[in-house]
Amino acid sequence: MKLGLDLQGGVHVVLQAQETAGREVTDDDMEQLKSVMRQRVNELGVSEPVIQREGKRRLIVELAGVENPEEAVELIGKTASLKFKTEEHGVILTGKDLADAKAVIKPDTNEPIVEIKFKKEGARKFADITSELAGWGRIAILLDDKVISNPAVKEPIPNGQAVISGGFKNYNEAVQLAALLRGGALPVDVKVIEKRNVGPQLGIDSLNKSKVAAIIGIIAIMLFMMAFYRIPGFIATIALVVYGLLVLIVMNSINAVLTLPGIAGLLLSVGMAVDANVIIFERVKEELRNGKSLRAGVDAGFKRAFWTIFDANVTTLLGAAVLYYFGTGLIRGFAVTLSLGILASMFTAITLSRWLLRIFIRVKGFTNPKMYGI
Amino acid sequence: MDFIGKRTIWFAISLAIIIAGIISLALQGLNMGIDFAGGNKYMLKFDEDVTSAQIRVVLADFGLGKSSIQESGKSTFIIRTKLLSEKENTELLKALQKKLGKMDVLSNEKVGPVIGKELRTKAFWALLIASILIVIYITVRFQFSFAIAAIIALIHDVLVTLSFFSFTQVELNTSFVAAMLTIIGYSINDTIVVFDRIRENIGFRKKEPLFETVNKSIRQTLTRSINTSLTSIMALIALLLFGGETIKVFALAMLIGFISGTYSSIFIASPLWFEFKNRLSKPKRVHI
Numbered sequence: 217m218k219l220g221l222d223l224q225g226g227v228h229v230v231l232q233a234q235e236t237a238g239r240e241v242t243d244d245d246m247e248q249l250k251s252v253m254r255q256r257v258n259e260l261g262v263s264e265p266v267i268q269r270e271g272k273r274r275l276i277v278e279l280a281g282v283e284n285p286e287e288a289v290e291l292i293g294k295t296a297s298l299k300f301k302t303e304e305h306g307v308i309l310t311g312k313d314l315a316d317a318k319a320v321i322k323p324d325t326n327e328p329i330v331e332i333k334f335k336k337e338g339a340r341k342f343a344d345i346t347s348e349l350a351g352w353g354r355i356a357i358l359l360d361d362k363v364i365s366n367p368a369v370k371e372p373i374p375n376g377q378a379v380i381s382g383g384f385k386n387y388n389e390a391v392q393l394a395a396l397l398r399g400g401a402l403p404v405d406v407k408v409i410e411k412r413n414v415g416p417q418l419g420i421d422s423l424n425k426s427k428v429a430a431i432i433g434i435i436a437i438m439l440f441m442m443a444f445y446r447i448p449g450f451i452a453t454i455a456l457v458v459y460g461l462l463v464l465i466v467m468n469s470i471n472a473v474l475t476l477p478g479i480a481g482l483l484l485s486v487g488m489a490v491d492a493n494v495i496i497f498e499r500v501k502e503e504l505r506n507g508k509s510l511r512a513g514v515d516a517g518f519k520r521a522f523w524t525i526f527d528a529n530v531t532t533l534l535g536a537a538v539l540y541y542f543g544t545g546l547i548r549g550f551a552v553t554l555s556l557g558i559l560a561s562m563f564t565a566i567t568l569s570r571w572l573l574r575i576f577i578r579v580k581g582f583t584n585p586k587m588y589g590i
Numbered sequence: 591m592d593f594i595g596k597r598t599i600w601f602a603i604s605l606a607i608i609i610a611g612i613i614s615l616a617l618q619g620l621n622m623g624i625d626f627a628g629g630n631k632y633m634l635k636f637d638e639d640v641t642s643a644q645i646r647v648v649l650a651d652f653g654l655g656k657s658s659i660q661e662s663g664k665s666t667f668i669i670r671t672k673l674l675s676e677k678e679n680t681e682l683l684k685a686l687q688k689k690l691g692k693m694d695v696l697s698n699e700k701v702g703p704v705i706g707k708e709l710r711t712k713a714f715w716a717l718l719i720a721s722i723l724i725v726i727y728i729t730v731r732f733q734f735s736f737a738i739a740a741i742i743a744l745i746h747d748v749l750v751t752l753s754f755f756s757f758t759q760v761e762l763n764t765s766f767v768a769a770m771l772t773i774i775g776y777s778i779n780d781t782i783v784v785f786d787r788i789r790e791n792i793g794f795r796k797k798e799p800l801f802e803t804v805n806k807s808i809r810q811t812l813t814r815s816i817n818t819s820l821t822s823i824m825a826l827i828a829l830l831l832f833g834g835e836t837i838k839v840f841a842l843a844m845l846i847g848f849i850s851g852t853y854s855s856i857f858i859a860s861p862l863w864f865e866f867k868n869r870l871s872k873p874k875r876v877h878i
Contacts, residue, residue, distance in 0.1 A: 222836070230705065286683065286695065293676055408676055409702035418633065418696040418836075425834035433828030437821045444817065477765055480829055480837055484772070484844070487822030488779075494821070495783065498814040524786045527731055528779040534723045535775025539768055542716040547768050554772065 217468055220475030220549060223423045225416030226280040227288050231406040233273045241273050241404055248403040249275055253292065255399035260288060275406070285413035287392075293408050296396040299358040300342075308345055308355075310401075313338030315376075317397035319390035322381070328390035329381040332397065339376025347372035359393070426479040433483050434460075437490055445497050447587045451572045452493040459489050459564040463556050472556075475549035485557020488532070492565030495528075496521040497588075500573075504585050510577040518570050525565065529558050593808045594801055597861035604746055604858060611753020620752070623670075623761040626710055628703040630674045632683075633696040633835075636665045640690050645669065648689050652682055662835055666696070670761075673702065713767040717748070720771055724778050732785060735870075739863035740781045743854040747777040750850040751843060765840035773847030780819070780855035784811050788860065804864045808856055819852040 221228055233241040233249060246269055253275060257265040266278035282288045298311035316333040334342050349355070349369040356366040357380055364383040384390045438456065441449035463482065467474070500517030508516060533555055540551035576582050593600075624631045642659040645667060649657050657671040674682065679700065687693055721741060728737040751773060755762060787807040795803055826848065829841035 232702075232704075285698065286680065290676065290680065407702075408700065410705045411698065411700040413695065413698040415694060415696045417635075417694055421696075422834050422836055425832055426829075426837065429828045429832035429834075429837075432832060433825040436824040436828065440821060440824065476837055477768060477840065480833070480840055483825045483829060484822060487825035488776070488818075490821040491779075491818040494814050494818045498811075498817075502810065520790075524783055527786060528782045530727060531724050531778040531782065532772070532775035534727065535720050535771045538716050538720040538723065539771045542712045543768065544764075547764060550765075550768050 217464070218471065218473045219419075219423070220473045220478065220546060221278060221280055221412070221419075222414050222476045222546060223419050223474065224281055225285075225414050225419035226278065227282050227285045227292075228410075228412040229277045229289055229292055229408055230270070230410035231275045231277065231293065232409045233275070234405040234407055235273075236405065245403045246273070246275070249406070252400045252402055253277060256291060256396065259395040259399055260291065262288075274409075281416065283416075285415065289408065289411060289413065291392060291396065293406060294396055295360050295402045295405050296393075296399070297360055297401040298397060299361075301356045301358060302345065302349065302353060304349075304353065305345065309334065309338050309342060311397060312400070313341075314397055317394040319387065319394040321387060327381060328384045328387040329379050330384075330390050330394045330397070332378050332380060334376040334378070336376075339374075342376055342378070343372060343374045347374075422476050426476060430479060430483045434486055437486060441490060441493070445494075445588075447576055447582060448493070448497045448500070448569075448573060451569055451576065452490060452497070454572060455493065455564045455569045456486065456489060458568055459557075459560050460486070462560045462564065463553070466556055466560070467553070472552055473549060474553075475546045477546050477550035478553040481550040481553035482557055485554055485561060488529075488558060489561030489565070491528070492521075492525045492561055493569055495525055496565060496569065501588065504588060510583060510585060510588070511574075514570070514573050514577060518566070522566065525562060529562055532558055591809075592805065593857065594805050594861050594864050597857075597865065600857035600861060604750070604854070607753060608746070608749045611749060611756060614753060614756040618756060618759065620756055621759045621761045623763045624699060624701045624706070625764045626706050626762060628673050628701050628706040630671045630679060631697075631699045632667075632669045632671075633662070633698075634667050634669065634686065635663075635694040635696055636667075636690055637693065638665070638691040640665055640667075642667060644690055645686070648686050649682075651685065652678065654682075668835070674700070709764060709767070713770075716767065716771060717774070720774055724774065728778070728782070728785075732789065735866050736785050736789075736863060739859050739866060740778055740785070742862055743781050743851075743859035744774050744777050746854045746858055747773055747847055747850040750854075751847045754846045755843070760839060760842065763839055765837070766843050769840050769843035769847060772844060773851060776822075776848065777851035777854060780815055780851055781859040783814060784808055784855055784860050785863070787811050788863070800864065800867060804860050808860055812856065815852055815856055819848055822848055 233245060235241055250267055250269060253267050257267065257277065257279065260279065260282065262279045262282060264280065266276065268276050270276050277292055279288055296311065298314070299307050300309040301307050313334050314332055315335045318331045320329060320331055321327070322329050346369050350372050351370070353369050354366055355369055356363050358364065365381055438453040441452045443449070445452065496517055499521045500513050503513035503516045504510065536551045536555045540548050543551060642661060645659055646655060649655055649671070654671045657669055660668045662668050683695065721744065724744070725737045725741050728740050748770060751770065784807060787810055788804055791803045791807050823845065826841050826845045829837055830845060833841060
């Protein structure tokens, strides 16, 4: 089953596009933001990233199984607007003119650098300007309006190739910049307004712990049911196992993502699943006490209990539906598993428990009402 | 047990808890975590033995000396600061690593004030809408008088849970809202089972005083109310004890809500419904 970010580790970031003076964030900006983000995320090599718009100015980015979440967030949030500027002409070229960027280690000095290549149009302009400034001028290279290098133009560069050097602490930084430049600059500045990084270690830890909790919880419930209700209790535990399988099958087939709150929802619905059985068994006990035969008691018990179970569960489902509508990612996981759990529990209690109970009361040696918890 | 006859006592117990809770809410409020209030939160695991005092020294360099630092397991700390920019975040983590040795960032969360505000608004609407839907459903399936009693029991459970979290000042997160919504759904679940029985018994025993009928209905459903709560409570205790740090608040909120829900379905909802019925139809019932 697919695990949520909280169980396998990952990054969940909500970016908000920033309005700058006199410039509103348009729908086009957002679409472009999305496509640039997709390229950047691809550079990170994440499988199945989620990139979706929310509202007018927000973008949600979710990356599962990232090794270094801190670095990923840094990469995602950078505007990465590259500018080439001269004193004489102002901005001459930007990141949009780039055809490619690549990080390499300069063999003679061991210094990390980024080699860039301009597109045809840009290359021509670059050639013109470098031949004009050769020998006396400088071209400043700015990243997000901060000068990262300001080399002197030694000679004309006709082939549209240039190098960004300086400002890199290590090779990794150069690799990052190259990736950013290949992905392109963000059309608008963005701000991280929400971030949830879960390291892979914590994810595994949560998964293991919640598994243990679920197993202990389920065993405790089963023991309790068998101690209190005897044969019907035993039937309830069988129903519980079937119920568990049913939920897992449904979750798998709708491709539901298992999250930590989701596991809590499942475990809770086990507690509640027993509820339907308890209502029925209590009812059956009452009918038996009123002098009905086992067979008549079981039938009457189920009949009378049905609407009670129905009414009682509808309200919990209403709560879960509202939760799903208002909730985000993880909380939705809880709403889904809880609802699924309730539906499956009603189904197994009404059909399977009844069927099994009817079989049992016919078997010789199981016909003593004492075995039914009276 | 006489549930109806002693109703004044049950009402008084609940009122006492809720009034104390409201005073606590007014005085110290709730400990809103970053999900609601905004801010940054880190879970860090250091390779070497590190104390919270050492961490505080590093935080103080960034003017964050007042942040909350909580130890959670060996050399593992949960640190909550005010809202930091991405740059401040990176620098803080670098400084911690540099001064206190290698560490693992188990989790790193940041919630901006806008998101926190949205969650508060959403939580409010979600609770309101869920409550309205439930009232409508019960009115349709039962009667308005049942719906009102059920909704008061529901508000009771919400207030008791909030009171508990105000008394204990346990930090709240998003899952608290999920817990609350589940609590109201479930609290009603319990109440409905009792109401269902009252409705059924009224049909059977028209000549019996209402007082007796309600008492009998509660008694008949008592084992069920307690047993089903017990199974859910077992599940929640397992989560609370073994489920790890992240799920604790959720399990705790549910546990309190479920206990309150079971109590209120037995001691509050039905006695309250009896009170309504009795007052409204007094002239007719005088002769009983």
